[in-house]
Amino acid sequence: MKRALLTPYVQKDLGVVIFKPGRELITLFGQKRLLITVVPEELEKLPSGAIPAVSQKLVDDKRLGDFFKDERVIKAAGGRSGLEQWVSKLPACQWGKTADEYHDKNLTVHPYDGSFIRLCWHHEAKYREMALDEFWHIGGLNRATWVVEMIRKELQIPEDHHVSFHELCWWAFSKGIIDALPDSAARKALGWKAQPAIESEGRESDIQPEFSPHEVLEEYVEQVNAIIALRVDPEPPESFMLRKKLKPWRNEKYTRWVKSQPCLCCGQQADDPHHLIGHGLGGTGTKTHDLFTIPLCRKHHDDLHRDMLAWEAEYGSQINLFFDLFNYSLGVGVFASK
Secondary structure (H helix, E strand, C coil): CCCEECCCEEECCCCEEECCCCCCCHHHHHCCCCCCCCCCHHHCCCCCEECCCCCCHHHHCHHHHHHHHCHHHHHHHCHHHHHHHHHHCCCCCCCCCCCCCCCCCCEEEEEECCEEEEEEHHHHHHHCCCCCHHHHHHHHHHHHHHHHHHHHHHCCCCCCCCCCHHHHHHHHHHCCCHHHCCHHHHHHHHCCCCCCCCCCCCCHHHCCCCCCHHHHHHHHHHHHHCCEEECCCCCCHHHHCCCCCCCCCCCHHHHHHHHCCECCCCCCECCEEEECCECCECECCECCCCCCEEEECHHHHHHHHHCHHHHHHHHCCHHHHHHHHHHHHHHCCCEEEC
16 A cells, blocks of 8 residues: 655645645555545654655664664665665655755755765755754665665565564674674674663672673674585595696585675675686686685676776776685685584
8 A cells, every 4th residue: 555745735725735746656646535644753754755664663773873884784785876876766855944845846866974865956055065963864864774675675574564673683694794783782682681881889799791792693603604614635635646637616505605795896786606717717618616706796797707807907806806705704704614
């Protein structure tokens, strides 16, 4: 069921009210009857346009404020370009503190404090050089709403359901960024009580030591997240042969993990585990070891195979990108010793 938040233009002399729903919502007025009511408090700050099926409560959770700002979280959700594109689809100017309520019909996206705000040309020209608390609030709300919406879509949660705190934690775990959760949020994920305030006076025996919640979470991640269990053979039979026939190392589980990571070029969800080419690796009709792979979206994967030199001039050496990924995979526990 579609719902919309619209601004009424009252013509008192004629006794009529005019709404401007736009193309996406005009079908609402094809119904025989509509229910019109006052805006509830929880929807007051939403821009005009279609109302989401539910208002995601996690957006307003103050414990997650730093989580939504974290660059790794933004990258995992689709990158800053994805956030900008999402804001660009908002149907109306988000500036509401205007006495005359005038808004230009043309809209733009205004970058602010690591996020983006949907403004009409009038307000963007008027306030773009200013540092306003209202911009900080709107930008933060847009960023948090976008992250939660991307989590909802990736986890295939229906629009009429809230994304739960533990679903958010699972998403962060799957992206290898569980440590981005603030201390208070990490405590909630573990079911711990809030950290008690430190008394200015007291006995040393009253102090109850405890592990850091992040250390405990990271220990859980290390236990669950290992994708490859290493086994070292110091004397492999092949090494004793006079004419050694090298075989490419294959591990579908590892390449599947690489594919689950964001593209190293644009931050969007990767489509392929790219096997490194050039630099003495790979060859015609052959692929190098599955270990020597990096996550790329289909566009940047095609671009790389089309012109390797131009691609590396823009995004850097494949070797350097591989070592960055390999260092990260070791750090988050993709590889574990037997």
